Amino acid sequence: MNWSRYRFVSGFLFLASVIGMAFALYLEHVQGLEPCPLCVFQRVGLIALGLVSLIAFIHNPASNIMKRVYALLGTIGILWSAGVATRHVWLQNLPPDQVPSCGPGLDYLVDVLPLKSVLEQVLSGSGECAAIDWTLLGQSLPVWSLTFFAVLALISLWQLFRKYPA
Numbered sequence: 001m002n003w004s005r006y007r008f009v010s011g012f013l014f015l016a017s018v019i020g021m022a023f024a025l026y027l028e029h030v031q032g033l034e035p036c037p038l039c040v041f042q043r044v045g046l047i048a049l050g051l052v053s054l055i056a057f058i059h060n061p062a063s064n065i066m067k068r069v070y071a072l073l074g075t076i077g078i079l080w081s082a083g084v085a086t087r088h089v090w091l092q093n094l095p096p097d098q099v100p101s102c103g104p105g106l107d108y109l110v111d112v113l114p115l116k117s118v119l120e121q122v123l124s125g126s127g128e129c130a131a132i133d134w135t136l137l138g139q140s141l142p143v144w145s146l147t148f149f150a151v152l153a154l155i156s157l158w159q160l161f162r163k164y165p166a
Contacts, residue, residue, distance in 0.1 A: 006067050009159050010056040013074060016152055017050025027134065027141070036129040038088045042145055045084070048077030049152060064164045071160035078153045085146035091130045092140055 024043060027033045035043070056070035132140045 006159070006164070007057055007060045009155065010053045010060075010070070013053035013152065013155060013159075014050050014057055016148075017046050017053060020046050020148060020152075021050065031134075033133055033141075036088075036131075038084055038091070038129045038142075039145075041084045042081045042088070042142075042149070045077045045079070045081030046149070046152075048080070049074045049156065052077060067164060068160060071156060075153065075156040075160050078149055078156050082146060082149040082153050085142050085149055088129060088142035089140070089146055092132055092142060094130060 021043065024035070024039070024046075028035055052070055052074040056067070056074070059066070059070075061067050061070070134141045136144060
């Protein structure tokens with residue numbers, strides 16, 4: 001098996017996205033960790049990568065242009081997740097007196113505000129996003145998420161910029 005084949009990498013990215021989402025849902029529904037708005041936004045990019053990678057895996061395009069289109073879309077999705085996770089890690093490392101106060105829940109924001117305002121409010125962060133509810137080896141969930149997203153982003157970027165046979 002050629003590990004660098006486009007279809008194999010697309011399948012790997014899809015599987016990694018499924019595993020990442022499964023773990024997030026496990027923490028939410030089994031461990032009882034309620035996701036903060038930034039966690040929810042991180043999931044959006046991971047799901048986008050997973051969907052694009054699944055379509056690329058199934059389609060397995062012959063055209064190098066289509067391979068790059070799929071890779072670009074997946075890369076945008078996972079870079080979104082990595083960016084939001086970076087913001088999340090930053091919020092968690094603020095001194096306690098600089099942590100923003102808790103705002104209304106994401107459900108409320110989506111119901112009453114336009115999408116642009118929801119994005120602005122969520123990405124500015126709130127006190128609930130600064131709370132550290134789970135750690136592994138001394139690192140918070142957003143740190144581990146950022147690490148996971150960074151690895152997937154590197155693979156996605158490689159898929160985007162690598163040389164394909166003509």
